[in-house]
Amino acid sequence: MGEEQGARVAPAVRPAFIAALTLAQIGAFISFVPLLQILLPLKAAAIDPAHKAVFLGQIMFWGAVAAGAANLIAGAISDRTTSRLGRRRPWLLAGAVGTMLAYLLIHRATGLWMLMAGVVFFQVVFNFLFAALLALVVDRVPERQRGIVSALLGLGYPLGNVCGAALVGGLVTGEAQRFMALAFVVLVTVVPFALVLKDTPITPAQRPQGGLAVFSPRFWIDPRKNPDFAFAWGGRFLVQVGFSLVQSYMLYYLLDVVHYPSLFPGARAEQGLAILTAIAAVSNVLFSLIGGLLSDHVGRRKPFVLVGAAIMATATASFALAPSWPALMIAYGFHGLGVGLYYAVDIALVTQVLPSALDAGKDLGIVNLSNTVPQIMAPVLAVGLLGYLHADFRLLFLLAATVCIIGALMVLPIRGVR
Numbered sequence: 001m002g003e004e005q006g007a008r009v010a011p012a013v014r015p016a017f018i019a020a021l022t023l024a025q026i027g028a029f030i031s032f033v034p035l036l037q038i039l040l041p042l043k044a045a046a047i048d049p050a051h052k053a054v055f056l057g058q059i060m061f062w063g064a065v066a067a068g069a070a071n072l073i074a075g076a077i078s079d080r081t082t083s084r085l086g087r088r089r090p091w092l093l094a095g096a097v098g099t100m101l102a103y104l105l106i107h108r109a110t111g112l113w114m115l116m117a118g119v120v121f122f123q124v125v126f127n128f129l130f131a132a133l134l135a136l137v138v139d140r141v142p143e144r145q146r147g148i149v150s151a152l153l154g155l156g157y158p159l160g161n162v163c164g165a166a167l168v169g170g171l172v173t174g175e176a177q178r179f180m181a182l183a184f185v186v187l188v189t190v191v192p193f194a195l196v197l198k199d200t201p202i203t204p205a206q207r208p209q210g211g212l213a214v215f216s217p218r219f220w221i222d223p224r225k226n227p228d229f230a231f232a233w234g235g236r237f238l239v240q241v242g243f244s245l246v247q248s249y250m251l252y253y254l255l256d257v258v259h260y261p262s263l264f265p266g267a268r269a270e271q272g273l274a275i276l277t278a279i280a281a282v283s284n285v286l287f288s289l290i291g292g293l294l295s296d297h298v299g300r301r302k303p304f305v306l307v308g309a310a311i312m313a314t315a316t317a318s319f320a321l322a323p324s325w326p327a328l329m330i331a332y333g334f335h336g337l338g339v340g341l342y343y344a345v346d347i348a349l350v351t352q353v354l355p356s357a358l359d360a361g362k363d364l365g366i367v368n369l370s371n372t373v374p375q376i377m378a379p380v381l382a383v384g385l386l387g388y389l390h391a392d393f394r395l396l397f398l399l400a401a402t403v404c405i406i407g408a409l410m411v412l413p414i415r416g417v418r
Helices: 015-047 049-079 089-108 112-140 143-154 156-171 175-196 227-256 269-298 302-321 325-351 360-388 393-409
Strands: none
Touching: 015 049, 015 089, 015 112, 015 143, 015 156, 015 175, 015 227, 015 269, 049 089, 049 112, 049 227, 049 360, 089 112, 089 175, 112 143, 112 325, 112 360, 143 156, 143 269, 143 325, 156 175, 156 269, 156 325, 227 269, 227 302, 227 325, 227 360, 227 393, 269 302, 269 325, 302 325, 302 393, 360 393
16 A cells, blocks of 8 residues: 555554454444344345345345445545544444434335335445444554454454344344344444544645546546556455355245254244354354464465455355255354455455555445445346246355355455565
8 A cells, every 4th residue: 555645654553442443343243234134134025025035136236336335435525524523433423323213214114115215325324434434444553453453353244243143133023122222232332432533633635635526537446557456356346246145145045945944943044044143153253363363473465365265165155065954054154264264364455455545435435345346246146046047045155156266366466465
């Protein structure tokens, strides 16, 4: 990343800041993972049981479109914010309040268009929050600490996932109570962090040059001039496509392929998903920390990213090839291992190939398109396979495994990071 473009080398961050940032990250993941993985599939099934997979695909598609655009704009806006509260803090607070309001809109939805509107609003406000949160890594954390900080932030997904799944899949059963529980998590993790954050304001003269026009040349990163960034983005994009397919349709896979409620009479499919999530979380957390520490120690990122994505692909393929509950539990544990290893180090790798530290929020918004565009692609692929080609979920997971492998190989040409 170009420190010569005006950004100073950040001093080492203290454990208290890392802990608070990690807690806020976990809270952010709890606020959206169970929503997308459990509550929205259940809501779609309640509104239209016969066409729930296609119905969910449409909602996820437009939600992901909104998420991609919002995160891209949000990062650039926070880079240029000259508020007395700082660059990132106003958007952390506004995003938290908006996220809690979005839960109410989604809960009240009774049809496709109402539900879609609530999801689109959620994705916009949440991504203003998330863009500001991620930009703090570049603002505050020096490269020598990014492996361990990246690993700790990588805990956001597994811990957010298992806590969210336990919360809305087991401990809390009423729909309204589930949304209230998610809102409470946002209130106690993200809001306090934003209030105590030392976010130094910038002056108008310190703002990055260029406007906010999404289609202006300056808003985009030229892959010919920044090939490392392009390869990192492309690999992350493909791995995320495979990951999104698994996360979006695992609940229906448990229902329609594994037949979890029939295997365990009286049990709900979301309880089975909570069990899988807990299994994956153990291996995810363990190998995320190991990967982050080893990556900092040896000064290498690419091998960890490559191996993590390969393990994800192997586990995903096994979902399709051995669709039984015992095999699924084992495979999901390995899937969590791969996810933990991959995402723990991939965040560190990506921040080291950003073209500019001054435009970090905007550039990370472009990075985040590798998360949100796959959320657009995944439902399109699912609707095409499940709706038009009448394929089953096993073929969908084989496709997910294939794109994960291709994504893993795309880190090999990166030269600026070992």
